[in-house]
Amino acid sequence: MNIKIKSPISTAIAIGVGIVVLAGYFIPSMNDIRFILLRTGLVLSAVALLVGIINLLTVHIKKLGAENANSGYSLILVIALLVTLVVGIIDMVQTYLVGQPNFQMTNWVFTYIQMPIETSLLAVTTVSLIYAAASILRKRMDVFSITFFFVILLVLLGSFSIPPATLPFLHVIRDWILRVPALGGARGLLLGIALGTITTGIRILLGTDRPYSD
Amino acid sequence: MSATGFTGIVVFVLFMGLMIFFSIINKDREENNVRPIPGYDKINQEINVAVEDGTQLHISLGRGGITGPESAAALAGLSLLKQVIEKSSVCDHPPVVSTGNAVISILAQDTIRGSSKAISVGDQRRNPSGELIGVTPFSYAAGALTTIRNDNVSANIHTGWFGNEITWLTTAGERQSSSTIAGTVQLPAQAVIYASASDPLIGEELFAGGAYLGAGKMHQASISTQDIIRWIIIVIILGSVVLNILGIDSFIEDILAGSM
Numbered sequence: 001m002n003i004k005i006k007s008p009i010s011t012a013i014a015i016g017v018g019i020v021v022l023a024g025y026f027i028p029s030m031n032d033i034r035f036i037l038l039r040t041g042l043v044l045s046a047v048a049l050l051v052g053i054i055n056l057l058t059v060h061i062k063k064l065g066a067e068n069a070n071s072g073y074s075l076i077l078v079i080a081l082l083v084t085l086v087v088g089i090i091d092m093v094q095t096y097l098v099g100q101p102n103f104q105m106t107n108w109v110f111t112y113i114q115m116p117i118e119t120s121l122l123a124v125t126t127v128s129l130i131y132a133a134a135s136i137l138r139k140r141m142d143v144f145s146i147t148f149f150f151v152i153l154l155v156l157l158g159s160f161s162i163p164p165a166t167l168p169f170l171h172v173i174r175d176w177i178l179r180v181p182a183l184g185g186a187r188g189l190l191l192g193i194a195l196g197t198i199t200t201g202i203r204i205l206l207g208t209d210r211p212y213s214d
Numbered sequence: 215m216s217a218t219g220f221t222g223i224v225v226f227v228l229f230m231g232l233m234i235f236f237s238i239i240n241k242d243r244e245e246n247n248v249r250p251i252p253g254y255d256k257i258n259q260e261i262n263v264a265v266e267d268g269t270q271l272h273i274s275l276g277r278g279g280i281t282g283p284e285s286a287a288a289l290a291g292l293s294l295l296k297q298v299i300e301k302s303s304v305c306d307h308p309p310v311v312s313t314g315n316a317v318i319s320i321l322a323q324d325t326i327r328g329s330s331k332a333i334s335v336g337d338q339r340r341n342p343s344g345e346l347i348g349v350t351p352f353s354y355a356a357g358a359l360t361t362i363r364n365d366n367v368s369a370n371i372h373t374g375w376f377g378n379e380i381t382w383l384t385t386a387g388e389r390q391s392s393s394t395i396a397g398t399v400q401l402p403a404q405a406v407i408y409a410s411a412s413d414p415l416i417g418e419e420l421f422a423g424g425a426y427l428g429a430g431k432m433h434q435a436s437i438s439t440q441d442i443i444r445w446i447i448i449v450i451i452l453g454s455v456v457l458n459i460l461g462i463d464s465f466i467e468d469i470l471a472g473s474m
Contacts, residue, residue: 022226026219041281045317052316052346059345070360121352128381132410135388139412148408186401189417193399195443196421197286199436202230204289208432209424211292211321 011207018205057081084109151177232442236435248437253395253413254426260369260393261302269368270307272361273298274383275322276374276398277314277354284375287399288318290421291374292325297427298371299329310361311344314354318374319346355379362386372396372411373420376403384410 017037024034060074068074087105094100133152136145158174160166203209264271275291278284298309311326313319322344347357362370362383370387372380376398384407387394396407397415407414418440424433 026222026226027215028219038281045279045281048320049316049349052319052349055319056346073360118350118352121356125352125378125381128385129378129406129409132381132385132406136409139388189401189404191447192418192440192444193421195440196290196418196436197399198225198229199233199439200286200290200293200421202226202233203293203432203436206230206233206432208430209289209293211289211296211325 011210014210015205015207018201022201022205053081229439229443232439233432233435236438237431240431240434240438248422248425248434251415251419251422251426253397253415253419254423256369256393256395256413257298257371257427258301260371260395261298261305264302264305264307264368267368268306269366270305271298271302271309272358272364272367272370273309273311274358274361274370274372274374275311275313275315275318276372276376277349277351278375279315279317280321281317284399287373287375287420288315290423292318292321293429293433294371294373294423294427295322296325296329297424297429299326301427307366310364310367312347312354312358312361313344313374314346314348314351316346316349319344351377351379355382358383359386362392363390365390367392369393369395372398373415373423374398376400378403378406381406381410388412 020030021034021037024030024037057078060077063074064071064078087109091103091106094104095102133149136149139145154170155174155177157167158170158172158177160170200209204211260271263269273291273295275288275295276284278288278291280288295309295311302309311322313322326344347361348354359382361367363386367390369392370383372383372394373396376383376396377400380396380398380403384394384396388410393413394411395413395415396411397420398404398407399420404414404416408416422433422437424430425437
């Protein structure tokens with residue numbers, strides 16, 4: 001059965017829920033309704049995660065085949081996902097029905113597989129960041145990029161802590177950069193982002209932006 | 215109601231009033247008087263390139279959901295997605311869309327379906343995907359690399375909630391010699407974007423996409439409203455400095471403490 005909620009109804013629900021949640025921040029008596037709606041939203045997010053994972057699995061099962069050059073990666077993803085799912089189900093049964101210690105196998109998967117992979121990827125990110133900083137002048141040779149490049153160098157030079165490499169005046173320059181222009185610029189950017197956030201939210205509340213089909 | 219709650223309502227009403235006011239007075243105005251942002255000029259340019267060359271765009275919407283502080287960035291990304299899909303409707307290959315959050319993935323698919331229907335792109339095989347490719351920062355970045363390395367992708371647009379892992383995406387785009395337009399609300403990631411993306415969107419530029427891609431008068435009104443409020447904030451900051459210098463800042467502190 002294909003249920004289609006007409007646009008005006010879904011728009012009215014989105015606007016109504018948005019207004020009630022927003023009012024809950026300002027009017028204490030509406031706090032309870034706000035929390036009920038937010039909890040409902042969190043439950044729906046969890047359901048959406050399940051839908052997203054099923055979608056991910058479906059897409060990669062479709063990609064399996066000789067004609068796809070990346071089908072090997074898709075196969076690894078499908079196997080890893082199913083194995084982790086089975087491990088999680090076995091752990092749930094053992095924890096809640098048999099009464100064994102909490103999620104031992106799942107913890108093992110996270111500690112000895114997920115965490116080392118993420119940590120090594122973080123190390124690769126460091127290399128990638130250095131490459132990006134080093135190549136900025138090749139991309140854009142303008143006064144802002146040159147300033148950006150030399151500020152990076154100054155802050156790095158001012159960050160040494162072993163005595164032969166430390167230069168007192170560089171510590172002072174580094175501290176000044178971090179406390180004055182960097183902090184001031186960051187606050188200016190945050191104020192701009194806050195203004196953009198508010199106007200984006202109001203467009204959703206007014207129904208002019210609708211991140212759902214018409 | 216507390217002083218904070220009252221202030222919040224006043225700010226909200228002020229924003230909404232100004233946005234409605236500017237959308238009404240700009241109703242009949244055709245020209246779009248906004249300062250040029252190279253990133254959005256590049257998006258328009260890349261859409262034309264994709265149409266002429268038969269290539270496709272990759273739009274990644276980041277890992278932001280809709281229940282946290284990252285929601286505005288994610289919603290701004292969805293708004294931009296809608297505009298890009300509508301503008302690229304005549305492309306041989308529709309944009310590829312990737313996300314790192316399940317809710318945004320569903321909303322992206324819904325936006326794609328709605329926009330495709332509105333522009334009469336009925337063939338489901340032509341419709342862009344909007345798939346969830348990973349839920350942790352690095353799994354998302356690693357998954358998006360496959361799409362970026364696709365030879366048929368001519369440009370990558372990253373808008374939404376990204377951390378430092380965005381350097382993977384921007385660097386991969388550079389290696390493929392494809393344009394990279396990127397914007398996020400996380401400050402450390404903005405520094406990364408500035409260094410590594412060909413066309414960075416800094417600060418609130420991420421939220422201005424609608425005004426630059428022709429999403430309607432309300433988006434232009436949002437820009438005008440932000441400018442007015444920005445002037446008010448500047449006056450308040452300068453006024454506070456003057457009051458501080460004159461030694462009569464306790465009045466402001468009393469207001470901020472809600473003890474007026």
